[in-house]
Amino acid sequence: MLxxxxxxxxxxTNCQAIINAVEAGTLNAEIKCIxxxxxxxxxxxxxxxxxIPAICFNCAPFKTKLDGEGERVVLQTLKEHDVDxxxxxxxxxxxxxxLLNAYAGRIVNIHPSLLPSFPGLDSGKQAFDYGVKITxxxxxxxxxxxxxxxxxxxxxITIEDSDTLASMMDKLHAQEHIAYPEALQWIADRRTTLK
Amino acid sequence: MLxxxxxxxxxxTNCQAIINAVEAGTLNAEIKCIxxxxxxxxxxxxxxxxxIPAICFNCAPFKTKLDGEGERVVLQTLKEHDVDxxxxxxxxxxxxxxLLNAYAGRIVNIHPSLLPSFPGLDSGKQAFDYGVKITxxxxxxxxxxxxxxxxxxxxxITIEDSDTLASMMDKLHAQEHIAYPEALQWIADRRTTLK
Numbered sequence: 001m002l003x004x005x006x007x008x009x010x011x012x013t014n015c016q017a018i019i020n021a022v023e024a025g026t027l028n029a030e031i032k033c034i035x036x037x038x039x040x041x042x043x044x045x046x047x048x049x050x051x052i053p054a055i056c057f058n059c060a061p062f063k064t065k066l067d068g069e070g071e072r073v074v075l076q077t078l079k080e081h082d083v084d085x086x087x088x089x090x091x092x093x094x095x096x097x098x099l100l101n102a103y104a105g106r107i108v109n110i111h112p113s114l115l116p117s118f119p120g121l122d123s124g125k126q127a128f129d130y131g132v133k134i135t136x137x138x139x140x141x142x143x144x145x146x147x148x149x150x151x152x153x154x155x156x157i158t159i160e161d162s163d164t165l166a167s168m169m170d171k172l173h174a175q176e177h178i179a180y181p182e183a184l185q186w187i188a189d190r191r192t193t194l195k
Numbered sequence: 196m197l198x199x200x201x202x203x204x205x206x207x208t209n210c211q212a213i214i215n216a217v218e219a220g221t222l223n224a225e226i227k228c229i230x231x232x233x234x235x236x237x238x239x240x241x242x243x244x245x246x247i248p249a250i251c252f253n254c255a256p257f258k259t260k261l262d263g264e265g266e267r268v269v270l271q272t273l274k275e276h277d278v279d280x281x282x283x284x285x286x287x288x289x290x291x292x293x294l295l296n297a298y299a300g301r302i303v304n305i306h307p308s309l310l311p312s313f314p315g316l317d318s319g320k321q322a323f324d325y326g327v328k329i330t331x332x333x334x335x336x337x338x339x340x341x342x343x344x345x346x347x348x349x350x351x352i353t354i355e356d357s358d359t360l361a362s363m364m365d366k367l368h369a370q371e372h373i374a375y376p377e378a379l380q381w382i383a384d385r386r387t388t389l390k
Contacts, residue, residue, distance in 0.1 A: 114329055117312040133349040134309055134331060154328040156351055 002029035002188045005083040007091040008036055012043025013173060014089040014110055014180050019050050021181035028188040032081040035074065037066070037093055053081060065094040075102055087184060088142065095142055105194035107142040108187070110180045112172055114138060114154055119147035124172060128165045134158055135168070137176045139183035141194050152192050153183035197224035197383045200278040202286040203231055207238025208368060209284040209305055209375050214245050216376035223383040227276040230269065232261070232288055248276060260289040270297055282379060283337065290337055300389035302337040303382070305375045307367055309333060309349055314342035319367060323360045329353055330363070332371045334378035336389045347387050348378035 006015045015034060021027035034047035035055045047054035055077055059070040066074060075098060078086070088095070088109040095107065113123040115138040118130075127135040136156035141149035155175040159168055186192040201210045210229060216222035229242035230250045242249035250272055254265040261269060270293060273281070283290070283304040290302065308318035310333040313325075322330040331351035336344040350370040354363050381387040 114309060114312065114327070116325065116327075117309065130311065131346045132309070132311075133346060134351050136329060151326045151328060156329050 002027075002184065003082055003084045004029045004031050004087060004184070005078055005081065005085070006031060006034045006043075006087045006089050008034070008043035008089045009038045009041055009092040010043065010090045012041065012046050012089060014176055015043050015087075016046055017177035018087060018089070018181055018184065019046065019052070021185070023050075027181045027185045029085075029184060032083045033077065035077065037070070037091070043090070059093060062093075064092075065096055066099065067096045071096060071098045075099065078103075085187070087180070089180070094146070097144070100142070100144060105141065108139060108152065108183065109142050109147075109149070110176055111138045111140065111147050112169075112176065114156065115140060115147055115151065124169050125165060128159065128163075128168055132159060135172065137172060137179050139179055150194055152186065153179045155179040197379065198277055198279045199224045199226050199282060199379070200273055200276065200280070201226060201229045201238075201282045201284050203229070203238035203284045204233045204236055204287040205238065205285045207236065207241050207284060209371055210238050210282075211241055212372035213282060213284070213376055213379065214241065214247070216380070218245075222376045222380045224280075224379060227278045228272065230272065232265075232286070238285070254288060257288075259287075260291055261294065262291045266291060266293045270294065273297075280382070282375070284375070289341070292339070295337070295339060300336065303334060303347065303378065304337050304342075304344075305371055306333045306335065306342050307364075307371065309351065310335060310342055310346065319364050320360060323354065323358075323363055327354060330367065332367060332374050334374055345389055347381065348374045350374040 008015050022029050031052050033053040033055055036044050037059045039056050044054040057070055057073050086103050086107040113127055114136045118126040134156055136154055138151055139153040140151050143149040157171040203210050217224050226247050228248040228250055231239050232254045234251050239249040252265055252268050281298050281302040308322055309331040313321040329351055331349055333346055334348040335346045338344040352366040
């Protein structure tokens with residue numbers, strides 16, 4: 001059973017999909033805590049609603065990464081909650097060596113494109129503006145690059161001429177909510193490990 | 196009706212798929228000629244078998260592009276055969292300004308990846324080695340970049356744990372043989388044009 005921490009900065013819909021899979025018994029994991037760098041992030045409300053420890057941490061003085069004192073606090077928190085695996089779900093900061101080394105091969109992320117296409121920010125809009133006819137989402141191990149880690153799972157959608165960015169994103173989110181719990185269960189099953 | 200020329204350097208299986216679609220009446224095109232930079236390319240045998248003019252041209256002294264005297268000969272050949280649209284099908288040379296300008300918005304190519312992932316050579320192997328779970332093919336307009344032109348059609352395959360590069364490529368080619376005639380018919384229908 002995975003002893004999971006989920007990190008997010010926003011609404012946490014992928015986090016909710018993971019919570020739902022655990023509660024439905026389709027994902028063999030225990031969510032030990034949910035962490036956010038944003039005090040009023042909806043993801044923390046979701047945690048509290050499901051009686052999961054909701055933890056906010058401060059990343060200052062850094063704007064875009066989790067490093068230094070913030071990273072130290074996070075590592076201590078993960079230890080206290082007996083976490084052995086980390087799922088990033090809309091966590092808008094770059095994870096640095098301290099956490100990567102402590103949880104080597106045990107941090108995963110979901111990205112809203114078929115990587116290696118459209119890494120970085122605003123991937124959905126990048127794909128829509130490029131004019132691709134097929135896009136999707138990627139669950140991958142996190143390494144020190146930006147969206148470069150080994151791929152665990154991908155699911156696709158088609159973009160029709162009638163789609164708007166909003167309708168495309170709705171379809172994409174629906175696939176993310178399948179792909180992420182599925183990938184985590186493959187890891188819980190030891191079907192997937194990082195070589 | 197498209198008055199089509201097909202360019203290729205190899206076995207021409209995508210060319211064959213286009214020939215088949217024309218003969219089946221599902222692609223509203225006439226194949227005016229098939230051209231190759233390789234004298235003994237199988238694509239030229241396919242042309243002769245279907246009574247389509249088979250034309251070999253010499254690209255020397257250039258190794259990787261169609262330019263200079265070779266380009267001049269090609270442009271003359273296309274004019275003589277009343278060609279108004281060009282489909283590249285495994286043509287291993289870079290098309291340069293002379294042809295791009297003469298057939299602006301009227302040259303398309305098929306590429307064995309879901310662009311913008313894996314442009315350039317050996318895309319199938321690139322994708323397989325990267326470990327993507329979904330790949331596919333892209334029919335796109337040709338511009339002066341390498342595989343950067345506007346996308347017309349994409350079709351996907353999944354890569355299973357049991358797949359080899361060879362089994363993956365078999366699946367990919369099958370999708371290419373659907374995607375390319377389909378995209379050309381969209382152009383013949385004027386459903387798709389380059390803006």
